[in-house]
Amino acid sequence: MAADADGNHELDIDAMARKIEEKVSGLMPISPLCSIFRIPITQLRQNLNAYVPDGFSFGPFHHGKENLEHTEMIKAKYLRDLISRLSPAQTRLMMIKRLTEAISKKQKEARECYFGPIGMEEDEFVEVLVLDGCFIIELLRKHAYGVLREENDPIFTASFLLQLLWHDLILIDNQIPWMVLDILFNLTLSSIDEKSLVQLAIDFFGNILSTKPTQIRPLPSNPSKHILDLLRNSLVLNFSMFENGDNQKMVSFGQEPMPSAKSLWDSGIRFKAGFSESILDIRFSNGVLEIPTLLIQETTETLFRNLIRLEQCCPNYRPIITSYAVLFDSLMKTKDDMEILSKSGVIYNWLNVDDATRLFNNLYVDTVKEIFYLQLTRVVNNYCEDWWRSYRRVIVRDYMHDPWTYTSVNVAIMALILTFVQTVFAIIKG
Helix, strand or coil: CEECCCCCEECCHHHHHHHHHHHHHCCCCCCCCCCECCCCHHHHHHCHHHCCCCCCCCCCCCCCCHHHHHHHHHHHHHHHHHHHHHCCHHHHHHHHHHHHHHHHCCHHHHHHCECCCCCCCHHHHHHHHHHHHHHHHHHHHHHHCHHHCCCCCCCCCCHHHHHHHHHHCCCCCCCCCHHHHHHHHHHCCCCCCCCCHHHHHHHHHCCCCCCCCCCCCCCCCCCCCCHHHHHHHHHHCCCCHHHHCCCCCCEECCCCCCCCHHHHHHCCCEEEEECCCCCCCCEEECCEEEEECEEECCCHHHHHHHHHHHHHHCCCCCCHHHHHHHHHHHHCCCHHHHHHHHHCCCEEECCCHHHHHHCCCCCCCCCCCEECCHHHHHHHHHHHHCHHHHHHHHHHHHHCCCHHHHHHHHHHHHHHHHHHHHHHHHHHHC
16 A cells, blocks of 8 residues: 555555455355255354254264264274174275275365365365264164174164264254265175165154154155255155145245134134155145144254255255245144144144244244245135134034034024014014
């Protein structure tokens, strides 16, 4: 910065332009592979426990954190179990070298899966991918094939560690790229392998959101990006609205919110547990709102928060899970709503009633709010706005279910009609 004759400083425009140009030229476009994101501070404030690993780090973002170091020995043991099963002692090093070499060839692509700097040199990054990836592969196999478990297995003999893994493996910033898992799985195939890697992962999480095991259809040509993405695919690919083309218009959220379960019940609408392959398949017909049963347990909020974050961060992801959360937030406002949904089989709750009722509140704060269930909401609201039909439904629901009550109501109506007729005749004669 130079000074003129009067002592005023002049800006060096050329130097400033060069600095700005260096910053701009150094920026790399976001890779289409990018799918693993750090959680912003605004989201951590909502519920820290839903985004931070409890016991296991996977990938670079949480690696080396002091509270997670004690499980590194378990990862190493699982890698040893895997290698020992496949190779004699004298060739174990060669097997590890083979795995490491395969991942090192893909480390550049794997790095592109993570958004932002990962703070690791290439060799450390590859080491983390091999160790963490092999641990996940061995975990899934031991879960599926009990014969692989040792009598003193550190995970399957301690249920709390399994609980930690069900939580930590679904965090969006705690993922291993699927391409890495797929490579390690294929390089360690043996005669015991009867299931695909996809099926092993789905089976591990079992009925994480439903009372029945998840059935996943064949994946499209583009495979899942990681385990969390696979779980989303298991819901979305079974979503029948994609098959028949219904209800795919997206609009800004807030135009037509769904009434609460109690309000719908008071309007005469009944709830029924649906039996679709996807919890997303919610249907309304003839005054009945059919919703597949949702299992609410310890990991439910964590899963929904991370699925919503995945939809918000990944380009071209429809906010389908986000819309589902918006819908349930509208339905579940009070304990009365929870009681109605539970008695009808729509909710299967393993939590405290208060905690379960509040679960969907603020799940989608700081997100792009679009609603997928637009047509469903409109149909339900129109049905509720027909006041005469609404009152008639309430009368039938509350007073016509018992024969004696039904008879009493009919007698009262007949008496009212006769009284009215007598009054009319009296006026005419008078």
